[in-house]
């Protein structure tokens with residue numbers, strides 16, 4: 001569809017597009033453009049609810065947490081026994097927890113971790129930078145965020161494989177067990193193992209605290225004069241595991257896949273690494289690895305002329321919002337010199353990503369070290385990257401180095 005082609009708004013269909021297909025995950029940008037014009041608020045079969053795509057509508061929905069609630073039965077399918085804290089609870093409860101969590105993920109606190117992160121990135125890159133080819137997802141994008149996470153939490157690096165198994169069993173259960181019932185039981189069983197793992201870790205750290213570890217901070221911090229209960233500790237750490245690994249892996253994969261397919265843009269960053277912080281923001285906008293975020297309506301409402309009933313699942317399409325030309329001048333172009341970039345890749349409102357400073361630092365260090373260790377890379381001839389939907393992880397990213 002061209003820019004000038006006009007289409008009638010159609011609120012009952014998401015433009016005939018299955019947003020959860022691997023094809024949509026590989027190249028969602030054209031679909032987003034079509035949705036802005038054709039169905040800014042649509043009913044989507046693949047999401048089982050309403051899909052909101054325009055920047056202003058998505059931003060206002062994030063901000064109105066009284067209307068668009070995060071409390072939903074969603075937690076039932078993720079192997080959890082209770083809602084995860086703070087993502088699946090609403091203010092005022094959610095705000096109380098953010099007060100004690102925000103300082104642990106501040107920009108200043110993350111800066112202290114920079115040398116460790118840089119060494120972890122360089123160590124992984126050295127294992128393959130002089131090879132002719134590499135499958136980048138397995139070699140780097142998956143292990144790097146997990147290693148950083150273990151350091152931050154004060155957990156042993158030997159638990160890397162166990163952690164990767166945990167998060168894959170929950171977030172990618174249907175790729176491991178195509179049968180839906182078996183996948184459900186895999187998630188439930190893994191959920192129990194995750195609770196047991198952190199329960200034991202908290203016992204161990206109570207006996208022998210690790211300096212500067214977030215888990216030790218959580219053991220000692222007080223909320224309204226009381227320490228956190230063991231269930232609160234487990235509901236927070238369960239979320240950390242699900243929120244802090246796959247999201248960064250997916251972002252790394254999407255960024256590197258883009259640079260592998262756009263050699264001129266890669267060369268610009270090699271020639272001038274001071275562009276990298278802006279490139280991180282622009283690639284977060286363009287790629288938006290977390291395509292959408294769910295909410296449920298607390299009452300009937302009207303968004304862009306479409307009535308949404310009470311108690312309806314709603315999908316806030318961050319990816320579509322980030323390409324809305326009402327908000328982003330020249331939004332269809334990836335620009336390292338973009339000045340105003342209020343992208344929604346980390347969400348918005350009270351639930352805006354707790355780990356955004358950590359994620360930004362990981363992505364910046366990843367690009368700096370990658371372009372230093374292997375400045376030339378492209379897709380391996382005859383091979384294609386394989387994307388998964390939802391969180392856009394590039395599950396197979398075959399690169400030719402040099």
Ligand code: HEM
Pocket residue numbers: 070086087088094098239240243244245247248251289290293294318344345346347348350351352353354355356358359360
């Ligand atoms: C590039 C990587 C990341 C992206 C794109 C991302 C994206 C998001 C988004 C869109 C939300 C909003 C969810 C909602 O409104 O329901 C969110 C929330 C959250 N993120 Fe991230 N995230 C990333 C990395 C991380 C990391 C490294 C952590 C570390 C633990 C983290 C922890 C969280 C937590 C705890 C929340 C829930 C906050 C709340 O509900 O108050 N995220 N993230």
